[in-house]
Amino acid sequence: MIKHALSVTRQADFAAWYQDVIAEADLAEESGVRGCMVIKPWGYGIWERIQTIMDAGIKDMGVQNCYFPLFIPLSFFEKEADHVDGFAKEMAVVTHHRLIGDGKGKLIPDPDAKLEEPLIVRPTSETVIGAAMSRWVQSWRDLPLRVNQWANVVRWEMRTRMFLRTAEFLWQEGHSAHDSKEDALAETMRALELYRTVAEEALALPVIAGEKPENERFPGAAATYSIEAMMQDGKALQAGTSHYLGTGFAEAANIRFQDKDGGHSLCHTVSWGFSTRTIGAVIMTHGDDDGLRCPPRIAPHQIVIVPMLRDNDEDAAILDYCASLEKELKALDAFREPVRVLLDTNANKAQTKRWGWVKKGAPIILEIGPRDVAGGNVAVIRRDRLYKDDGKLNTAFVGKDEFVAAAVATLGEIQDNLYAEAKERLYANIRRDVTDLAVHYAGDDKFAGWVEVQWSRPTGAVLDGIVEQLKALKLTMRNTPLDAAPADGACFFTGEPAVERVLIGRTY
Amino acid sequence: MIKHALSVTRQADFAAWYQDVIAEADLAEESGVRGCMVIKPWGYGIWERIQTIMDAGIKDMGVQNCYFPLFIPLSFFEKEADHVDGFAKEMAVVTHHRLIGDGKGKLIPDPDAKLEEPLIVRPTSETVIGAAMSRWVQSWRDLPLRVNQWANVVRWEMRTRMFLRTAEFLWQEGHSAHDSKEDALAETMRALELYRTVAEEALALPVIAGEKPENERFPGAAATYSIEAMMQDGKALQAGTSHYLGTGFAEAANIRFQDKDGGHSLCHTVSWGFSTRTIGAVIMTHGDDDGLRCPPRIAPHQIVIVPMLRDNDEDAAILDYCASLEKELKALDAFREPVRVLLDTNANKAQTKRWGWVKKGAPIILEIGPRDVAGGNVAVIRRDRLYKDDGKLNTAFVGKDEFVAAAVATLGEIQDNLYAEAKERLYANIRRDVTDLAVHYAGDDKFAGWVEVQWSRPTGAVLDGIVEQLKALKLTMRNTPLDAAPADGACFFTGEPAVERVLIGRTY
Known part of the structure; x- marks a missing residue:
């Protein structure tokens, strides 16, 4: 039996394993500030x-980056009733702009510096x-108006989990008026x-793109679409x-334009977001019992060279050899960018360094x-093929020139392998022949994947009833896949x- | 007399001119949130x-990017007394994590969701x-520990000015332990x-690097160094x-390491920051009465092509010609990156577009x-040579191939010209022969530049006296230049x- 690098396996305790990967791959840690994490260099490098x-x-789409304020006056927020209902319960509120001593050696918010109107720390920036936009849009000539910002946002979640659900997270949010x-x-x-393209091609996350059911819409939206990825425990991650x-939103903010005939109309607006939570998806999709396996396209270092130094007079020659190898590799392009190579000259032992990089998920480790x-050789460890069938470490000894010549192709192969593996798992765990959800999810079967059923797209009380019924099995509707087969029978519920098909599953 | 593009000249009202450039070059605008600005695409593109x-x-220095929480518990802040004294008067304080209806249709912070300990929105992240760092540093092997973050920070300034002094601003902050x-x-x-290199080489801002006098140190620092740039009104901008x-700070946060002999010592820490305020410096250094002149290295578009369309059947040929020119230019590298070219197909009139790009400061405009x-020609307008001696627009008609062949060199020349012009102004406005500050600054002379004097580097009450004396003339000490001549006489004060020389001037 293989002795794995992590102290807990996915099989034994998936949630504990997830935390262990984050710690052992040095991705992030708790900050001591409630619900906020520190994203460490390897985790931030992936971001x-x-x-x-x-x-x-985003730039290829023709959308322009801007930056908007962190703080939102309460009065801005109140204008869209559904929106504020959706967020009011989890917002950080700034009420003072100064601290003052309390006379007992402690600082308190200065009662004389209370804001007239509280400010919300943005949970999203619509x-x-x-x-x-209401200032910028005057006529049809100003439309479409399309902007994006990279920003931090805050949602005061009661139960937090690193990357997946943190009080503060990083994202981009695109906004447009039409x-x-x-x-x-x-x-x-x-x-x-x-999003689908970046998730699949860069993060190697196969996803199902579709529309969220009415009850899962963004607060205030007319329609919400998502990409849903399947984690190794079968749960969905949006x-x-x-x-x-x-x-x-245009009505609330008064975004109107003069059309070609001189009339005034409300704009139709759009928003879209992609966040650091996807790093959680990468971990739970590609991680194994030895840590993270980082897809080459998003790996901060794609190839790590570990010199096996012994504190003797051979060390200089090893370092020279490594430096020339590093230089050769850095001259290559993979995925239309220079290959990211690290020569690891840290003072730790080579064995420690090897396992450190395995846990971090560097795609290729050279010793x-x-x-x-x-x-004239290199010892190659590929993170996607860490062990041989006999459970021994799968180190390949190849000529240096041979390795260099194949390096770019190898990185591409690792990227493809991770994607193919995840895609196979995704499709193997979607069932379309289900007649009784309880039998599959709560019965002996303990099915943990997704079920696709056809439905009549009910609304109101009927929909609420379905949502409750699913909740009893800890299930939710994920989305109605855009590329599902047409419906051709009776609604499952x-x-x-x-009229269409809908995916059901457990979720993060 | 030239009719300039802006409604106010630098000469007439420098402060109003500054606001006008920001508006006319579409860099930023007031957001409606007190003290916070919206950074618009052209301003954000520069950033x-x-x-x-x-x-x-930063990466070349070997410093690694991370991300730390936006919120800082009050208790973290209280540990360093000088630091908290320096910032307590201008901090946004989060006190609640939920909103609730007040029963009269308004939202208020929910009294049942008051935080046990208020959180500060970071003004800086030491x-x-x-x-x-106190968690990460155990032994000498962990040192130096060097990180950086790109982040937003908040300082509740009472009087704000776009880019220069805003409640929220963007920056990078480097932090290290040694x-x-x-x-x-x-x-x-x-x-x-x-900072000196980036300011001079990229922003074309000549700067004086030196140490700040004791009274101007960062709150809690043992020594503060700055780069100081001179604006066109003679004022200094840090x-x-x-x-x-x-x-x-290491003592306050308990950052200790075990040294090679087994003893435990406190770390020495360092921090450094560079912010969006430097965009204000770019405006006030390179702007003229026609708007911004953007140094090519930081211009979002370095060359803008404006087709002179007339809604007739020649338009298609013009657009073809422009597209092929765009393609040729995009294939070039300037400053080791592909040249940034925009073909402006906006529906506005060519004349409007020309002046729009002049005001934005695009380095080269082609009509x-x-x-x-x-x-087979192009009409070339260089933003650094906008007018001929006779006051007419300085449009050069050159062969297309000739222009393309020289384009990279021309961008380099514009970058150099802007720098050289600013450098000449800087050195022409530093006086070293001053015996009475009042005569120069408050007398008929109305000198608005900087004065360099030698001093004995006094501390305590003597220093306070000098600071007061300077304040009466609206002057401050900027820094003691690192490359100043050695002192060789009596202290000016x-x-x-x-023992050294110190620069004196008015400041932003």
């Missing part, structure tokens, strides 16, 4: 990679961006497609959302000892004619 | 360019990063040198600071009409033997 790729996609529903819906779908907001230098 | 260049320098004062001071100077914090297409 920087995601940002770079997403930002290029309202404050809407206020700007002259018609059609144009706004097209933008909603463009953003969704960007990895990005795109909202068609109708004209409700160089005196014999490799003498033979109501028996009425079905 | 993205600064970020990219600075971030590369305290919260110190708490992390095993000795020497190592910490070396890091302090490395960061200062990075464009970046680097602080040697001694062991005070293409039917005659240019026929002759005390008559005691001088």
Whole structure:
């Protein structure tokens, strides 16, 4: 039996394993500030990679980056009733702008510096961006108006989990105003497609894109679309959302335009967001019992060179050899960017360093000892094929030139392997032949994947009843997949004619 | 007389001109949230360019990016007395985590959701990063520990000015812990040198690097260094600071390490920051009466192509010609990056577009009409040479191939020209022969530049007296330049033997 690098396996306790990966891969840690985490260099490096790729996609869409205030006056928020209902219970509220000594050696908010109007720390920026849009949009010539910001947002969650649900998180939020529903819906779908592409191609996360049912919409939205990824425990993780907001936010913020005929109309607005929570999805999709396996496209270092130094006079030759290898590799391009190579000269032992990089999930680890230098070889450990069938570490000894010549292709292969593995798992765990949810989820079977059923898209009380019924099995509706087969029978829930298919599963 | 594009000149009212540039160049605007601005695409694009260049320098230093919480518990802050004294008067304080209806249709902070301990919105992150460092540093092997974050910070300023002094601003803050004062001071100077290089080479801002006098130190620091830039009105703008914090913050946060002999010592810590305020410096250094002149290295678009369309059948040929020109230019590298070219197909009139780009400060504007297409030419407007001696617009008609061949060199020349012009102004406005400050600053002369004097570096009450004396003339000490000539006489203020030279001036 393999002795794995982590102290807990996925099988034994998935939740504990998740925390262990984060700690052992040095991705993040609790900060001592309630619900807020510190994102450490390896975790932040992954986010920087995601940002770079997403930002290029956003710019390709023709959307322009801006920056809007962190604080939102309460009065901005109150204008959209559904929106404020959705967020009022979890908002950080700034009430004072100065501290003062309490006379007993402690500081307190200065009662003389109380704000006339409390400020909300943004949980999302529709309202404050809407206020700007109402200034910027005058005529049809100003439309579509399309902006994006990279920002921190705060939602005061009662139960937090690193990356997945933290009081503060990082994201990008795109916002746009349009002259018609059609144009706004097209933008909603463009953003969704960007998310699907980045998730699948960069994060190696196969996802199902679809519309959220009415009860799962963003507060105030007319329609919400999502990409849903399946974690290794079968649960769904919503990895990005795109909202068609109708004209409700435009009405609240007074975003109107003069059309070509001189009339005045409300804009149709759109918003879309993708956050650091997707790093949680990467961990729970690609991690194994030895830590994270980081897809090469988002790995801060794609190839790590570990010199096997022994504090003797062979060390200099090893370091020279490693430096020349580093230089050769850095001259290569993978995924249209220079290959990211690290020569790890840290003072720790080579064995410690190897396992450190395994746990972090560096795609390729190269170990160089005196014999490799003498033979012109490298010892290659691929993170996607860590063990041989006999359970021994799968180290391949190949010629240095041979490795360099194949390095870019190998990185591509690792990226593809991680994606293919996750995709196979996703499709193997969606059932379409289910007649009784309780039998599958609560019965002996203990099914933990997703079920796709057809339904009549009920609303109101009927929908509420279905939601309650699912809740009893700890299930939720994820989305109605855009590329599902057409409905052709009776609704799973109501028996009425079905109009589409909906995915059901447990969720993060 | 030239009819300039702005409604107010620098000469007439520098402060009003500054606001006008920001509005006309579409850099930023008031947000409706007290003291907070919206950074618009052109302003944010400049910040993205600064970020990219600075971030590369930070990574070259070997410093790793992380992310730390927005919120700092009051108790973290209270530990360093000088630090809290310096910031307590201008901090946004979060006291509640939920809103509730007041029964009269308004929302109020929910009295049942009051935080046990108020949270500060970070004005700077020494305290919260110190708490992390105390967990991360155990032995000398962990040192130096060097991190950086790109973040928003909040300082509740009573009088705000866009970019220069806003309640919320964006910056990077570097933080490090070291095993000795020497190592910490070396890091302090490395960061200062990075700032000097980026300011001079990318922002085209000539600066004077030096140490701030004791009374101008960062709250809690043992030494503060700055780069100071001179605006066109002669005032100084502190464009970046680097602080040697001694062991005070390490003591407050308990950042200790086991040294090689097994003893335990306090770390010496360092912090350094560079913010969106430098965009204000770019405006006030390079702007003219026609708007901003954006140094090519930080211009979101370096070359803008304006097709002179006339809604007739020649338009298609013009657009083809522009598209092929755009493609040729985009294939070039300037400053080791692809040239940033925009083909402006906006529906506005060509004349409107031209002046829009002049006001924004695009380094090169190309206008293409039917005659240019026929002759294989381009009409070139360089933002650094906007007018001819006779006051007419300085449009050069050159062959397209000729322009393309010289484009990279031209961008370099514009960058150099802006820097050289600012440098000449800086050195022409530093006086070293001053015997009476009042004569120069308050007399008929109305000198508005800087004065360099030698001084004995007094402390305590003597220093306080000098500060008061300067304040009466609205003057402050900027810094003691690192590359000043050695002192060789009596202190300007005390008559005691001088030990160094100090710069005096008015400031933003």
